[in-house]
Amino acid sequence: MHALFDPLVHVVQNTLxxxxxxxxxxxxxxxxxxxxxxxxxxxxxxxxxLLLTVVIVGAALWLSNTTIAEYQRVAxxxxxxxxxxTVALALPMYNQWQRIRHHGWRLVVAIAAGGVIAPLLAWLxxxxxxxxVAMQLTMLLKSITTPLAMEATRLIGGIPALAAVFVIIxxxxxxxxxxxxxxxxxxxxxHAQGIALGTVGHAVGTARALQLSEQTGAMAxxxxxxxxxxxxxxxxxxxx
Amino acid sequence: MGxxxxxxxxxxxxxxxxxxGKALVIGLALPLPPALxxxxxxxAGLMLRxxxxxxxxxxxxxxLKHMSVLFVPAVMGVGMYAAxxxxxxxxxxxxxxxxxxxxxxxxxxxTSRILASRLGKS
Numbered sequence: 001m002h003a004l005f006d007p008l009v010h011v012v013q014n015t016l017x018x019x020x021x022x023x024x025x026x027x028x029x030x031x032x033x034x035x036x037x038x039x040x041x042x043x044x045x046x047x048x049x050l051l052l053t054v055v056i057v058g059a060a061l062w063l064s065n066t067t068i069a070e071y072q073r074v075a076x077x078x079x080x081x082x083x084x085x086t087v088a089l090a091l092p093m094y095n096q097w098q099r100i101r102h103h104g105w106r107l108v109v110a111i112a113a114g115g116v117i118a119p120l121l122a123w124l125x126x127x128x129x130x131x132x133v134a135m136q137l138t139m140l141l142k143s144i145t146t147p148l149a150m151e152a153t154r155l156i157g158g159i160p161a162l163a164a165v166f167v168i169i170x171x172x173x174x175x176x177x178x179x180x181x182x183x184x185x186x187x188x189x190x191h192a193q194g195i196a197l198g199t200v201g202h203a204v205g206t207a208r209a210l211q212l213s214e215q216t217g218a219m220a221x222x223x224x225x226x227x228x229x230x231x232x233x234x235x236x237x238x239x240x
Numbered sequence: 241m242g243x244x245x246x247x248x249x250x251x252x253x254x255x256x257x258x259x260x261g262k263a264l265v266i267g268l269a270l271p272l273p274p275a276l277x278x279x280x281x282x283x284a285g286l287m288l289r290x291x292x293x294x295x296x297x298x299x300x301x302x303x304l305k306h307m308s309v310l311f312v313p314a315v316m317g318v319g320m321y322a323a324x325x326x327x328x329x330x331x332x333x334x335x336x337x338x339x340x341x342x343x344x345x346x347x348x349x350x351t352s353r354i355l356a357s358r359l360g361k362s
Contacts (some may be wrong), residue, residue: 032308048312050308061316068320072313079313081303084251086275087258088300090282094293110354115348121339129331132324139335143343146311151273161317162325168315170340177341187348191355196348200340203307232276240271 011080020074022067027075030056030079043211045175045204050168086147093225099218100226107195107219108226114199115227118143119235134159140235142166145202145224148232156239171204194219199227243298250299253292257282 014020034052041047061071072079100107119140126136138158142147146167153163174197182193190213198207198220206224210217261278264270269278286293318325325332 026310027309031306031312048308050311050315053309053312057312058316058319068316071316075313078310082307082310082314083262083275083278083301084254084258085303085307085310086273087254087261087278087282088296088303090257090279090286091293091296091300093279093283094286097287106354106357110347110351113350113354114343117350118340118343121343122335125335125339126328126331129328131328131331135324135328142336143340147307148273148276151275155271155273156261159321161314162321164311164315165318166336168311169248173337174300174344175341181345182339182348185349186346187345187352189352189355192348192352195351196344200344200347205344228318229276229279232273236271236273 007076007080011076013228014074014078017074018079019070023075024077026060027053027078030060034189040196043207045172045208048168048172048204051065051152082147082150086151088147089147089225091226092221093229096218096222096225098194101224110192110195110229111199111226112221113222114196115143115231118200133157135162137239138166140239141231142170143200143202144228144231148228152232155236167202168204171201174201174205175208178205179222190216191219195223198223198225202228246295248333250291250295250297253285254278254282254299254303257285259347 015024034049034056037052038044038047038049056070060193061068085169110189118141122139122142123136126139134157137156138153140156141153141158141163144152144167146164149163150160153160178193178197178201182188182196185216187193187196194209196215197209197216200223201208201220202224206217206220209220258275258278260281261276262274264277265272265274282296286296
C-alpha cells in the first residue's frame with residue numbers, strides 16, 4: 001500500500017510550496033500563451049505548444065538559475081497527472097471501437113504493419129552507428145503516444161526524457177511531410193492516409209489528419225490508439 | 241446528479257482504474273506499464289457499462305485536450321542528455337526525420353493495398 005500512494009504524497013508536498021506554486025503558475029501561463037501562438041499560426045506543426053512551452057520555461061529556468069532537477073521536483077504535479085491522463089485515453093479508444101468492428105481485422109493488420117516498420121527503421125539507424133543501448137531502446141517507442149512511450153521506455157531501460165522528445169519530433173515531422181509523402185507514394189485514400197498519420201505520427205499526426213477530413217481524423221485516432229496499446233504491451237514483454 | 245457530481249464520478253473511475261493497474265503491476269510483478277493496465281481496465285469498464293462514458297468523458301476531456309502541458313517537466317529533462325545527443329546528432333536526425341517520412345509512406349501504401357484487397361472482393 002505504501003509504494004502505491006508514495007509518489008502522490010511527495011507531489012502534494014512539493015506543489016504546496018512557494019516554488020511549486022510559482023513554477024506551476026509560470027508553466028500554465030506560458031502554455032496558455034503557446035496555445036494562442038499555435039492557433040494564430042494556423043496550427044503549424046513546427047510551432048507545437050509543447051515545444052514553445054519547453055523553450056520559454058527553459059529560458060526562464062536558466063535566467064533564474066533554477067536547475068532542471070529542481071523544476072521537475074516542484075512541478076511534479078504535472079508529471080503525476082500523466083498517469084490518470086494515460087488511463088483517460090481509454091475514452092477515445094472506446095469511441096473508436098465500433099469502427100474497428102465495422103472495418104474488421106484488415107485495419108488492425110495495417111496498423112500492426114506500420115507499428116513494426118516505424119520503430120524498426122528508426123532502431124536500425126542508431127544501431128548501425130553503435131549508439132548507446134539506452135538510446136537504441138528509446139528509439140523503439142518513438143511512434144507511439146508520449147505517455148505510453150515514456151512508461152514503456154522506463155520499463156525496458158531506455159531514457160524517458162529522450163523518449164518524450166523523440167516522440168514529439170517524430171509527430172511533428174510526420175505531420176509536416178505527410179502531404180508530400182502521400183503524393184510521392186500515390187496514396188489518396190483518406191483511410192490509408194489517416195492510418196499512416198495516426199500509427200506513425202501519434203497525436204500530432206492525428207491533429208494533422210483531423211485538418212484533412214473527419215474520416216481521416218477518425219482513422220488516425222484508431223491508428224494512434226491501437227498502435228499505442230500494441231507497442232506498449234509487446235515491447236516491454238520482449239525487452240524488459 | 242449535477243455537473244460536479246458527474247465530473248467527480250468520472251475522476252473516481254479514472255483514479256480507481258489507475259491505482260488498480262498500479263496495484264496489479266506491483267502485486268503480480270508484471271512487465272507492463274501500470275497506466276496501460278489502468279487504460280485497459282477503464283476500457284473494459286466502458287464496454288460493460290456504456291452509460292458511464294458520459295461521466296468519464298467529462299473528467300477526461302480537459303486531461304486529454306491539454307495533455308501537452310503535462311509533458312513539460314519530462315521533456316525539460318532532455319537538457320541533461322545534451323552530450324550524447326550532440327555525439328549522435330546525424331544518426332538521430334536520420335532516425336527521427338528520414339525514417340519517419342519513409343515509415344509514413346510505407347504504412348500509407350501498405351494500408352491502401354490491404355484495404356483495396358477488401359474492396360476488390362466485395
